[in-house]
Amino acid sequence: MGSDLLVTLDAVIVAVTDTRPRVLTVADVPPALPSGPLDAEGDETLELGMRRVIDEQTGVEVGYVEQLYTFGDRDRIRAPGGPRVLSIAYLALVREASTAAGAGWVDWYAMLPWEDHREGIPGILTDVVVPRLTDWAAGDPGRQARVAVCFGVGAPWDPIRALERYELLYESDLVAEALRGRGDDAGLPTGVEMAFDHRRICATALGRLRGKLTYRPVVFELMPDEFTLSELQGTVEALIGLRLHKQNFRRLVEREHLVEGTGRYAPSTGGRPAELYRFRRSVVGERPRPGMRLPPFRG
Amino acid sequence: MGSDLLVTLDAVIVAVTDTRPRVLTVADVPPALPSGPLDAEGDETLELGMRRVIDEQTGVEVGYVEQLYTFGDRDRIRAPGGPRVLSIAYLALVREASTAAGAGWVDWYAMLPWEDHREGIPGILTDVVVPRLTDWAAGDPGRQARVAVCFGVGAPWDPIRALERYELLYESDLVAEALRGRGDDAGLPTGVEMAFDHRRICATALGRLRGKLTYRPVVFELMPDEFTLSELQGTVEALIGLRLHKQNFRRLVEREHLVEGTGRYAPSTGGRPAELYRFRRSVVGERPRPGMRLPPFRG
DNA sequence: GTTCCTTTTGCTCGAACTGAGCATTACTTA
DNA sequence: TAAGTAATGCTCAGTTCGAGCAAAAGGAAC
Structure with a gap:
């Protein structure tokens, strides 16, 4: 039929390294998100297509992938005479912030x-x-x-x-x-401008991830296998953009049984050594909405 | 270019009449959701396109509209030789359950x-x-x-x-x-089968609406201008599929200042007359996440 | 008009949860 | 050995939550 329409898959790939949330981009002049056309014949599902595009463009290995939103305003991408572009955006979380050729991590808060x-x-x-x-x-x-x-x-x-x-x-x-x-x-x-409406997509992703944190244990997709509670807290704080009360954070994750201690300790960084914990995958099968209960919604 | 791809806009249009949640469908053999192709040139935004499709197919006047999810599995719609169909699904809420020609309301729970x-x-x-x-x-x-x-x-x-x-x-x-x-x-x-993957779309909508209820005052999109607290509670119960404690429900909506009394009373239905309330639109500008705090997640 | 029935509305009480801070422990460094 | 630092442990008051009792306000039956 040939309607003048192009469908792309765009990814907001997020990692938190050292309490700094980062997003993977592919160009620097205005940074852009990894994006590629859907292969209508080849991609069995949209998510598999998205994984293909991510792999092709960045080589980064992503774990968690979730559909975010579909952007399709007629004039969101100005290309005279070009087709209308419909972008299905995904949020992807990765553990490591290794850089691939041609792709670079930028601080999420540089844009927002x-x-x-x-x-x-x-x-x-x-x-x-x-x-x-x-x-x-x-x-x-x-x-x-x-x-x-x-x-x-x-x-x-x-x-x-x-x-x-x-x-x-x-x-x-x-x-x-x-x-x-x-x-x-x-x-x-x-903040730094991005290509097309990619900054809007980043803002969508940030809001969604912040919400998801409260009722699903997605933070752990960003953590290494073993981590200290301070590291976990630092990651959560990085994402929600707020500081948390350390003792209460600890109480929360323990009460919800989100983690279990390994008995081993992290290399000391100046104070009492911190115990290493790991995510208890089985919580998802025990409690209805395991999450981090976002905090001071009062101020 | 002419990739073999068709983009449609599908709507889950929801109303609650008399404590029964209903979805608008357009065919009976297997019931189907209202759906129509995106007009790449004419529809300025996806939401406007969705409103156009809803209007053309059902004539129902919808208020709240929210994008749900984009469905695009390669084989989700089996039409030999036909194009791959990508459906951008929306959730729409309406106050009245008036039926349009060719369209009919079916009980949401008949399908689920x-x-x-x-x-x-x-x-x-x-x-x-x-x-x-x-x-x-x-x-x-x-x-x-x-x-x-x-x-x-x-x-x-x-x-x-x-x-x-x-x-x-x-x-x-x-x-x-x-x-x-x-x-x-x-x-x-x-439960009753639906066309294509429309039942999956309905399930997506139900889960999303149930979640949204807890942090945004969307119920009121389904209520008339004035209502009793029992009617409000009945609508919430209809959507979440659970009974609530009447006194505590009342305490909740009052504490959150979601409604205000009108001083007038509903025609009696056998017991003490109930006061009529209306939604306080200004809450959305006062509290961060006004909603209904879903209940017994414990059982 | 009195009594019963029904539904709305008001109130209470203990359990659980939250926010906040003090105190102790176990390391490193001077 | 003392000082510094971060992790961990505990307490306490204020709030919210689940649940139930009780009074209020109408209609219907007699």
Whole structure:
């Protein structure tokens, strides 16, 4: 038939190395996500197709793969005369952050700097984003309400609303992508731009992963076989962009029986040696929604 | 170019009338979901395209619309020589269950009878599903664990795992769809068959909606402007397939400020008259994750 | 009009969970 | 040997949760 339509499979491949969440990209000028066309005859399922594309483009071996969202706005990719592009985006988690040829890991928060609250509220938020959004919303109660919920102005900060936040910034012309084709290159300080709508896809992935953390033990897809509880906590904190209370975190994972001690200890890093733990795979067969119970949704 | 690929938009349109959840279908022989091809030139966004298809096929006016999942297994739709079909499925919620010409509402639980636990554990589960699954899993610890978690055998029943349950039944040949093309029409008592993989899509939608209920006030998309708390509770119970403690449900919605009283009362139905409430739209701008906090995940 | 029935609404109580901080342990380094 | 550091252990008050008793407000039966 030949409708003018191209279907691609795009991947947000995530690793956390040393408490820093990273995403795998394939080009540097504006970084882009690994992406390739679906092979309508060859790919038996979409997920297998996605794995093929990931393998072809990055050579990275991914474990967990989950469909994220399908992006298909008519004008999301501007190519004069080209076909409409439909992208089925996937979230993939990998344990190691080894780099493949032509592909490189970039810090997730380089693209979404307002999302990392581990060191307190980031300056970009208080100094740039919130003031400009406040101007943008002036006189419009609807906009004001959205700014308030999304950016926690007088309301709690909700890590999960990453996509809503990106969309608000896009709508208010506060991210570079929104200014494309307008010759209005304002040099915005709101994080690194990505190709096409790939930054939106990254924001979608971040929100989804943060949510999933609370009811499925996906963190362990990012951990090595054995780890200390501090390392586990560091990974969770890296993803949700918040600091957690150490003792309570420990209490949580122990109560939920998510991990078991190995009796061995990690090479000491200055203090009392930490015991090494491993993930108890069997929890998924015991408790209904094992997860990390995200925390201070109050502030 | 002309790759042999067809992209359709499929909708699971849900209404709850009188504590019975229903899905809109368009054909009766095997019931099918409303579905139509994406108009690559005309549809500006996928959601708008979905709304167009819904309008064309059913005439029903939907409010809330949310993308569900994209289904694209190579052989999910068997049409010799036809193109591969990719379906982007949406979940839509409507307030009224008015029927349009050629379209009809069917009870959601007619298709997924094991999902309704409001009157206790359904007979189909204890009499048919669990015994057969137990046989199917005999000697395979992996299968046994899956059966246990999904169907709450010695583990709690988790309403959200609707899709996993359907997939397990499919894999173990306990739903009619799994037997297609095998001439093995066993007359399975496991609910009504649907066209293509539409029953899987329905299961996906049910699980997603059940989850969403817990952190977003989507129930109100199914309610009239004014309702009693019992009606609200009845709708929630219909969706999650479980009974709730009436006083605690009331306490919850009041504490979360999800509703406000109107001061007027519903026509009495035998007991003390119930006050009419309405949804407080402003909650979404106040609390981070307003929702219904699903209940007895313990049993 | 009184009594019974039904449903809504109000309240209480113990168990469990949360957030937060103090205290102790077991190493390394000066 | 003392000081520093991080892991681990424990406590405590405030909150939420599950469950049930009790009162309130109508209709129907007599």
